[in-house]
Amino acid sequence: MPNFKLNAWIIYGLFLCTSACTKERIIGYEIDQVNVLEDKSLKTKKKNDAEFISILYTNLYQSAISPNQLYKTQNVLYSIGDQDVGNEMLLSNYFNTSGITIPKDAVMRTDIDAFIINTFKRFYLRYPSEGEKVFFNQFITNNKAVTVEMVYTAFACSKEYQYY
Amino acid sequence: MNRKDFITKSGITMGGGLLAPYILPSGRLFAKTASMKADHVVLVMFAGGVRQQESVLGRYLEDSQGVSGAAGNIMPNLFEGDAPNKKIAYGTSVAGEPLGSEPIPRLLNQPMEKLGLLFPEMRAQSAGHYVGLNTLLTGNPGVSQGLRVRPSYPTIFEYLRKHAGFKATDTWFIGNGIGNSTPLLNSSNNKDYGLPYGGNMFAAPVTFSATGKEVLGNAKIYSNMDLEPMYFMKNFLDQSFALTNDQISSVSNTDEEKIQIKDFIKSVFAKQQTGQLAKPPIAGNGDALNMMYAAEVLREFKPKMLALNISGVDTCHSNFTSYLQNLHRADHVTAWLWQHIQYNIPEMSGNTIFIVAPECGRNLNPNPILDRNDWYSYDHSDSNARRVWGLMLGKGVPNIRIGSEAQPVGRLTDIVPTIADIFGVLDDVKNAGLIDPLARSLYQRV
Numbered sequence: 001m002p003n004f005k006l007n008a009w010i011i012y013g014l015f016l017c018t019s020a021c022t023k024e025r026i027i028g029y030e031i032d033q034v035n036v037l038e039d040k041s042l043k044t045k046k047k048n049d050a051e052f053i054s055i056l057y058t059n060l061y062q063s064a065i066s067p068n069q070l071y072k073t074q075n076v077l078y079s080i081g082d083q084d085v086g087n088e089m090l091l092s093n094y095f096n097t098s099g100i101t102i103p104k105d106a107v108m109r110t111d112i113d114a115f116i117i118n119t120f121k122r123f124y125l126r127y128p129s130e131g132e133k134v135f136f137n138q139f140i141t142n143n144k145a146v147t148v149e150m151v152y153t154a155f156a157c158s159k160e161y162q163y164y
Numbered sequence: 165m166n167r168k169d170f171i172t173k174s175g176i177t178m179g180g181g182l183l184a185p186y187i188l189p190s191g192r193l194f195a196k197t198a199s200m201k202a203d204h205v206v207l208v209m210f211a212g213g214v215r216q217q218e219s220v221l222g223r224y225l226e227d228s229q230g231v232s233g234a235a236g237n238i239m240p241n242l243f244e245g246d247a248p249n250k251k252i253a254y255g256t257s258v259a260g261e262p263l264g265s266e267p268i269p270r271l272l273n274q275p276m277e278k279l280g281l282l283f284p285e286m287r288a289q290s291a292g293h294y295v296g297l298n299t300l301l302t303g304n305p306g307v308s309q310g311l312r313v314r315p316s317y318p319t320i321f322e323y324l325r326k327h328a329g330f331k332a333t334d335t336w337f338i339g340n341g342i343g344n345s346t347p348l349l350n351s352s353n354n355k356d357y358g359l360p361y362g363g364n365m366f367a368a369p370v371t372f373s374a375t376g377k378e379v380l381g382n383a384k385i386y387s388n389m390d391l392e393p394m395y396f397m398k399n400f401l402d403q404s405f406a407l408t409n410d411q412i413s414s415v416s417n418t419d420e421e422k423i424q425i426k427d428f429i430k431s432v433f434a435k436q437q438t439g440q441l442a443k444p445p446i447a448g449n450g451d452a453l454n455m456m457y458a459a460e461v462l463r464e465f466k467p468k469m470l471a472l473n474i475s476g477v478d479t480c481h482s483n484f485t486s487y488l489q490n491l492h493r494a495d496h497v498t499a500w501l502w503q504h505i506q507y508n509i510p511e512m513s514g515n516t517i518f519i520v521a522p523e524c525g526r527n528l529n530p531n532p533i534l535d536r537n538d539w540y541s542y543d544h545s546d547s548n549a550r551r552v553w554g555l556m557l558g559k560g561v562p563n564i565r566i567g568s569e570a571q572p573v574g575r576l577t578d579i580v581p582t583i584a585d586i587f588g589v590l591d592d593v594k595n596a597g598l599i600d601p602l603a604r605s606l607y608q609r610v
Contacts, residue, residue: 040405046413076379078342081350081365082332083414085425092383135400139393146393154397160405 040126043163049074051164053090056156059122060094062101084157091156095149105147112137115148123155199588201607202559204516205469206462206505207320207579208498209300211293212475213544214522218491220284220553221569224248228484228530229539238492240270241499242520242555243277253537254488256446264489268446271499276520280557281606282565286574288524289600291549294345296523296576297473301337301349303580303599312345315352317598320580321363322351324469327584327592332417333424333465335363338472340454342367346473350415354598362415363469364425368457369450372432381433383426395419428464432457442508444500446493451476455497459504466511469583473523474498480526484539502557517558517586521579525549552576556606564610577603 047055053073057065065073073090080086094100108115116136120128128136140146155161217227218238222245225234236248247267255267272279289305290296298306304317318326321335339346351362370376386394417425435441442463443456451474458472474497476490498520506513528548530540554574567573577600584593585605593599 043405046411072375073379075342075370076373076376078347079339079367079370079376081337081347081362081415082417082422082425085417085422085429086380088422089380089383089426089429092386093380096382096384132404136397139397143393145389150390150394151397153394154401157394158398158401158405159407160401163405 040124040160043160045164047162047164049077052087052162053077056091057094059156060100060102060152088153088157091153095153102148102152108140108148108151112140115140115151119151119155123152123158123161201586201588202515202517203468204466204512205583205586206458206501206516206518207300207469207471207583208501208518208520209297209471209473209523210494210498210520211297211473211523212478212490212494213293213480213524213526213549214477214491214552215480215526215542216285216548216551216553218488219243219522220282224254224488225251225539228542238267238488239495240267240275241272241495242275243282244275251537253485254492256448264485268492268496271445271496271503276499276502276518276555276557277565278563280518280555280561280563281610283554283567283574283606283609284565285567285569285572286521286552286554286576286578287572288522288550288552288576291524291544291546293475293478293523297346297349299576300521300523300579301471302352303577303593303603305577305600312348313353314348316354318352318354318357318361318596319349319363320469320471320583322354322357322361323580323584323589323593323596324587325361325363326357327589328468328587330468331421332362332364332415333421334468336461336465336467336470337363337365338454338458338461338470339365339367340369340450340473340475342370349473355410356596358409359412359415360409363471364415364417366457366461368461369453371429372436372457377433377436380429383430385427385430388423391419391423424465428461431464432460435460442504444497446496449476449490449493450474451490451494452497455501459501459508462505462512463509466509468587480542481531482533482541483535484530484541485535485537487541515559517556517561519554519556519579519582521554521576522552523576525551554579554606556582562610566609574606574609575600575603578606578609582606 050070053070054065077086077090103115113133116128116133120126217223220243222235222237222243224236224238225231231251234248234250237243237245238247238254240247252267253264255264257263258266288296289299294311295306295309298309298315301319302315302317309316321337324330324335337350339349347365347367350365351359441456442459444452447456454472454474458470462470474494476494477487479490480487502518505516524544526542526544526549527546530542533541535541580599581590581593581603582605584590585607590605
């Protein structure tokens with residue numbers, strides 16, 4: 001009898017050990033990678049002068065504008081009635097300096113589609129629509145004189161670039 | 165389609181095609197040009213607060229500082245009258261002589277008063293600078309006009325662009341700086357007018373300053389071959405991002421006008437470099453600088469309408485001597501601009517009407533601040549600050565003096581209807597219902 005009891009306890013103990021030790025399952029959740037981009041129709045706020053100048057400067061030089069330079073630029077642009085004229089001159093002034101970071105014309109011509117997409121993302125923070133892609137592809141392909149500087153000028157001086 | 169239908173429809177289409185380009189923004193078919201009195205108007209806003217006593221009344225120190233026998237005219241180019249002969253401090257300084265003891269020689273053979281229409285006693289509608297400038301440009305008393313906002317009522321630039329069909333570069337405002345909301349004066353924020361009809365503007369002493377040169381002076385000069393594709397791409401992008409009228413934040417020039425303005429800015433920097441800018445003989449203050457740049461704009465664009473402001477006399481708040489000197493210089497530079505138009509801009513010579521008026525006056529009684537000559541200073545807040553004058557000369561302007569101290573004639577709100585009258589759009593401006601109901605063209609006051 002005592003042996004029978006001992007065996008029952010051993011079996012019970014083994015049962016407990018095997019049933020309690022379930023393998024732990026590791027559960028993790030992932031999210032799909034999504035690019036967060038601007039929607040043209042949601043750009044309703046106009047950049048103020050300081051925002052416009054500092055964003056443009058950072059875009060082209062890949063570094064921040066100094067507060068002193070920003071202040072001076074703001075004042076000069078404020079002194080001109082047609083802001084487009086001021087912005088275009090400021091931009092062409094920038095293009096006449098060294099230190100500006102833009103792709104070479106050859107890079108643009110090598111892969112025009114990629115250049116268009118990157119330009120839209122760089123200036124407008126969005127992808128181009130199909131119509132925009134076709135327009136720019138055809139325009140750049142058919143006009144050999146078009147340079148990166150010209151395309152960047154068009155984007156930087158456009159209305160959409162003045163909004164966010 | 166039968167033959168008759170074809171002829172009728174094609175006739176209508178042709179007629180529409182021919183007429184459509186001539187429809188003005190206001191909806192009128194043709195600009196009203198029959199009664200144009202001159203092709204160009206230059207408005208000098210002789211601002212900063214000018215006391216009647218030292219200007220048109222020629223009282224010099226007699227009224228302001230109680231110096232007996234020290235009356236006299238220190239604005240010899242604008243007004244008639246002998247210069248003072250006592251305590252001369254308003255001129256230029258010569259070594260070895262007391263400061264300001266050398267008056268600037270008169271530029272004009274005859275004072276402007278003898279060449280045109282003088283209203284020696286007009287009424288300003290406010291005693292403040294910004295509202296006063298607003299009044300001169302909008303024809304509205306602007307009692308609710310705030311600072312740091314565009315004029316609430318349409319400016320003369322907008323009236324002319326909308327009703328007379330002027331293009332943007334036909335209308336200019338040359339401001340003397342970017343302080344005091346001055347750059348906002350080229351357009352109102354009125355929903356029926358506003359920036360789409362605004363005039364071009366330079367706050368010239370800033371645009372063409374050393375900083376301006378640093379920011380803009382190195383800009384590339386693109387050829388038309390370069391600009392064409394740039395504007396083509398830009399216009400494509402803009403087409404899909406249309407702005408409503410209230411979102412437009414800048415004056416709109418055509419691509420050709422923009423190119424002209426950019427070339428002009430570059431040319432001014434180049435002329436600065438070589439000392440080729442025409443300037444008044446005595447060009448020692450900001451007012452002279454602004455006149456100089458206004459003259460350049462006149463030479464380049466031959467605008468139909470140009471307004472500019474000066475404000476050197478505002479030193480009167482704390483330095484009466486400086487006020488007198490600046491008043492004397494303002495007279496000099498104003499005369500220089502008139503003379504410059506006559507002798508150096510043939511397209512405008514003999515075909516321009518020149519209007520000069522302060523935006524407000526100054527107080528009857530001084531504040532306690534004394535300057536280096538122990539002369540009291542003056543602010544602008546009482547009824548004396550509403551006393552101003554107005555001068556008009558040029559093509560077809562009669563030589564008359566209208567009104568007197570005892571019998572004031574004219575209001576500063578008259579300036580806008582006067583200019584509208586000159587360009588033949590007075591009815592349109594009045595019918596818009598946005599100018600002072602008491603305002604009248606100065607021609608009607610004669």
